[in-house]
Amino acid sequence: MKKLKRSARLVEMTQYLLTRPHTLISLTAFADRYQSAKSSISEDLAIIKEVFEEEGLGELHTLAGAAGGVKYTPKMADAEALSIMNGICRQLEQPERVLAGGYLYMTDMLGQPGLLADVGRMFATAFANAEIDVIMTVETKGIPLAYATAACMNLPVVIVRRDNKVTEGSAVSINYVSGSNKRIQTMSLARRALKEGARVLIVDDFMKAGGTIQGMMDLLYEFNAKVAGVGVFVESGELDTEERLLEDYVSLAKLTAVDMKTKQTTVVPGNYFNPIEN
Amino acid sequence: MKKLKRSARLVEMTQYLLTRPHTLISLTAFADRYQSAKSSISEDLAIIKEVFEEEGLGELHTLAGAAGGVKYTPKMADAEALSIMNGICRQLEQPERVLAGGYLYMTDMLGQPGLLADVGRMFATAFANAEIDVIMTVETKGIPLAYATAACMNLPVVIVRRDNKVTEGSAVSINYVSGSNKRIQTMSLARRALKEGARVLIVDDFMKAGGTIQGMMDLLYEFNAKVAGVGVFVESGELDTEERLLEDYVSLAKLTAVDMKTKQTTVVPGNYFNPIEN
Numbered sequence: 001m002k003k004l005k006r007s008a009r010l011v012e013m014t015q016y017l018l019t020r021p022h023t024l025i026s027l028t029a030f031a032d033r034y035q036s037a038k039s040s041i042s043e044d045l046a047i048i049k050e051v052f053e054e055e056g057l058g059e060l061h062t063l064a065g066a067a068g069g070v071k072y073t074p075k076m077a078d079a080e081a082l083s084i085m086n087g088i089c090r091q092l093e094q095p096e097r098v099l100a101g102g103y104l105y106m107t108d109m110l111g112q113p114g115l116l117a118d119v120g121r122m123f124a125t126a127f128a129n130a131e132i133d134v135i136m137t138v139e140t141k142g143i144p145l146a147y148a149t150a151a152c153m154n155l156p157v158v159i160v161r162r163d164n165k166v167t168e169g170s171a172v173s174i175n176y177v178s179g180s181n182k183r184i185q186t187m188s189l190a191r192r193a194l195k196e197g198a199r200v201l202i203v204d205d206f207m208k209a210g211g212t213i214q215g216m217m218d219l220l221y222e223f224n225a226k227v228a229g230v231g232v233f234v235e236s237g238e239l240d241t242e243e244r245l246l247e248d249y250v251s252l253a254k255l256t257a258v259d260m261k262t263k264q265t266t267v268v269p270g271n272y273f274n275p276i277e278n
Numbered sequence: 279m280k281k282l283k284r285s286a287r288l289v290e291m292t293q294y295l296l297t298r299p300h301t302l303i304s305l306t307a308f309a310d311r312y313q314s315a316k317s318s319i320s321e322d323l324a325i326i327k328e329v330f331e332e333e334g335l336g337e338l339h340t341l342a343g344a345a346g347g348v349k350y351t352p353k354m355a356d357a358e359a360l361s362i363m364n365g366i367c368r369q370l371e372q373p374e375r376v377l378a379g380g381y382l383y384m385t386d387m388l389g390q391p392g393l394l395a396d397v398g399r400m401f402a403t404a405f406a407n408a409e410i411d412v413i414m415t416v417e418t419k420g421i422p423l424a425y426a427t428a429a430c431m432n433l434p435v436v437i438v439r440r441d442n443k444v445t446e447g448s449a450v451s452i453n454y455v456s457g458s459n460k461r462i463q464t465m466s467l468a469r470r471a472l473k474e475g476a477r478v479l480i481v482d483d484f485m486k487a488g489g490t491i492q493g494m495m496d497l498l499y500e501f502n503a504k505v506a507g508v509g510v511f512v513e514s515g516e517l518d519t520e521e522r523l524l525e526d527y528v529s530l531a532k533l534t535a536v537d538m539k540t541k542q543t544t545v546v547p548g549n550y551f552n553p554i555e556n
Contacts, residue, residue, distance in 0.1 A: 004329075010285055011329040014292040019395070051282075051289040105447055107468060111435040113428045117297070140417045140437060144425050150391045151429075157389040159418060169383055190385060 003035045006044065013044055017060070017072040021124075022154035026069040045070055056080050058121075074152045075125040076118070078273075084118050085269045089253055092234065095263040102238065102258045103206070104265070110144050110205060110233075119252065120148030123203060123231045126250045126272055127153070132228045133198045134158055136220075138187055138212060142204040145233055149203055158193045160216060162186065168193075172222050176215030187215050189223070199228040207232040210245035217246075235270060281313045284322065291322055295338070295350040299402075300432035304347040323348055334358050336399075351406055352430045354399040356551075362396050363547045367531055370512065373541040380536045381484070382512065382543070388422050388483060397530060398426030401481060401509045404528045404550055405431070410506045411476045412436055414498075416465055416490060420482040423511055427481055436471045438494060440464065446471075450500050454493030465493055467501070477506040485510040488523035495524075513548060 004012060013030065030041045042062075049060035056077030062070050076084075088109070097105045109115055123145070132153065137146035138160040150157045161168070162185070173188035194200070202216050217227055230249035237254045251270030258265045282290060291308065308319045320340075327338035334355030340348050354362075366387070375383045387393055401423070410431065415424035416438040428435045439446070440463070451466035472478070480494050495505055508527035515532045529548030536543045 007285065007288055007325050008329050010288045011292045011326050012333060014289045015296055015330075015333075015335060018293055018296055047285050048289050051286050052293075055290060055293075057293060099447055105468075105470070107437070107446060107471065108434070111428075111437070113425070113432060113434070116425070117429070140421070140439065143418070143421045144435070147391070147394070147422050147425055150389075151395070154391060156386070156391070157422070159385070159389070161418065168385060169377055190383075192383070193385065 006040070009034050009036065009040075010044055010047065013041075014048055017048065017070070020154070021058075021072050021074045021152055024063070024069045024071045026067075029069070073124075073128055074121055075128060076121040081118075081122050081125070082269060082273055085122075085252060085273065088115065089267040089269065092253060092255070092267040093265050095265075098258060098260065098263040098265060102208075102236070102260070104234065104255065106205070106234070107141060110141055116144050116148040117151075119145060119233060120150075120152045122252055122272060123149040123201075123250070124152035126231060127201055127229050130201065130228050131199055132201045134194065135201045135203055136160060136194075136216060137203050138162065138216060141206070145205055146203045149201070149231070155201075158189065160187045160189050160219060163188070172219065174215060174219050174222065176211060176218060178209075178211040185215075187212075187219060189219055194220075194223045194225055196224045198223070198225040200225050201229045201231065202227060203231045205233045206236070207234070207249070207251070208236045209239055209243050210249075213249070214245045232270075234267070284318070287312050287314065287318075288322055288325065291319075292326055295326065295348070298432070299336075299350050299352045299430055302341070302347045302349045304345075307347070351402075352399055353403040353406060354396070359396075359400050359403070360547060360551055363400075363530060363551065366393065367545040367547065370531060370533070370545040371543050373543075376536060376538065376541040376543060380486075380514070380516065380538070382533065384483070384512070385419060388419055388511075394422050394426040395429075397423060397511060398428075398430045400530055400550060401427040401479075401528070402430035404509060405479055405507050408479065408506050409477050410479045412472065413479045413481055414438060414472075414494060415481050416440065416494060419484070423483055424481045427479070427509070433479075436467065438465045438467050438497060441466070450497065452493060452497050452500065454489060454496060456487075456489040463493075465490075465497060467497055472498075472501045472503055474502045476501070476503040478503050479507045479509065480505065481509045483511045484514070485512075485527070485529070486514045487517055487521050488527075491527070492523045510548075512545070 027038050027041055031038045052060055058075040059073045099105050135146050135150045135155050135157050146157045168190040170191045171188040175184050175186055232251050234253045235251040237256045250272050252272050254268050254270045256266045305316050305319055309316045330338055336353040337351045377383050413424050413428045413433050413435050424435045446468040448469045449466040453462050453464055510529045512531045513529040515534045528550050530550050532546050532548045534544045
């Protein structure tokens with residue numbers, strides 16, 4: 001790359017960092033890339049760090065020393081997250097979204113790149129400090145959420161199938177009971193999809209009793225893998241506590257009431273927005 | 279937002295543009311946001327434009343006049359695309375990827391955010407000038423490619439299901455014949471997922487004879503929607519031309535030979551890289 005002026009270098013470094021989240025980039029690599037002194041690079045990074053942090057885009061961590069470098073951790077500021085989530089809750093409350101069985105139609109919302117990028121940044125914020133090797137979801141509607149989160153966290157995604165396709169090679173299948181309607185279902189994952197000991201963040205679009213997520217946890221057990229966290233976009237808060245199969249999860253929104261006659265629903269921000277208990 | 283120095287403003291504007299591709303942003307909005315004169319904003323944009331274009335990140339189009347503004351169109355330079363695709367072809371040729379039926383295991387690759395971002399930018403480059411309202415794919419493996427492309431093009435995604443789930447409401451289903459193995463299969467799409475007259479870019483991971491994509495086209499016909507383009511990640515080049523159901527598509531890679539005994543495959547860059555015919 002040809003030597004750039006500071007103004008051009010700032011533009012280039014900003015895009016370079018934004019497109020490589022959760023990746024340690026050595027100062028030497030930047031200095032070589034821009035044919036500039038490390039001291040200039042450090043000054044540039046200080047400017048970028050200040051803007052990113054003031055704008056609530058996330059953190060720029062600088063590690064000192066010979067093996068040092070800089071790492072961008074995308075985050076979303078609490079106030080921005082709450083404002084966005086309130087807007088999402090209003091959308092989720094639209095009466096035409098109520099479907100049979102107390103489900104909500106939200107496929108259209110999960111097709112919007114802007115909404116997905118926001119939700120991905122919220123999950124990335126919630127799990128920024130967890131040690132995670134891979135993000136897992138089950139087809140189909142959790143997939144875009146898993147990828148949006150993965151893009152922010154620079155992690156691979158594995159998708160649990162509801163069948164066992166020929167194109168996947170040998171697979172591990174389990175049966176699980178969907179907690180809300182008590183049906184027995186099957187899910188499977190290609191044997192080569194997950195390494196032993198992998199730390200897994202489970203992401204899904206909707207959780208009622210948690211049977212599907214419990215199924216994914218059982219599957220992880222078969223792979224000797226570990227649950228590093230659970231994130232759901234919308235949880236149904238209509239169940240009694242004893243009906244819920246799991247307790248430790250992060251939800252971004254909570255469906256508190258569905259009136260099937262009037263098609264009125266109430267959706268509020270989820271436990272992601274609860275004050276942290278010490 | 280508080281008034282920023284030029285250096286900080288460049289960082290902020292770069293991230294603002296990168297996270298809002300294919301979106302017209304008025305100069306007035308920028309001037310208000312940064313409490314700066316439009317002339318300063320224009321100078322900043324000229325710097326950003328030069329860096330983006332030199333780095334092959336895409337184009338920054340400035341529209342003059344009262345309704346004017348700036349729009350970022352992500353693209354990938356040909357040389358970078360070819361270099362990345364050659365690396366992807368070498369990965370696809372790994373012998374352990376060969377599965378029964380001449381399929382290739384590539385689920386792991388389609389789980390990598392970096393690869394997906396690259397492929398999304400290639401499709402966004404190929405279809406940058408097409409008029410497209412929505413990107414469509416069929417579950418499951420095409421989904422990450424569709425979202426990666428959608429993120430670059432700022433377009434919504436609709437996912438065709440291989441079943442008809444209760445959570446989708448009423449749906450249109452069609453039967454189609456998978457071209458390669460002649461089996462009759464079903465695909466369906468929620469009635470509310472697609473508007474009449476929508477111009478649709480179809481994206482999928484793998485194309486043999488093209489039966490699945492032809493099925494999606496038939497489905498579009500039922501919705502009175504139009505095909506605006508077809509992009510496939512890998513096409514199988516093992517078929518005779520008369521066995522292929524469609525001609526007009528963009529492929530990023532082409533599987534030219536599979537030896538099931540030795541598990542040797544040859545994968546070359548697809549027709550995306552062919553010289554343009556005039």
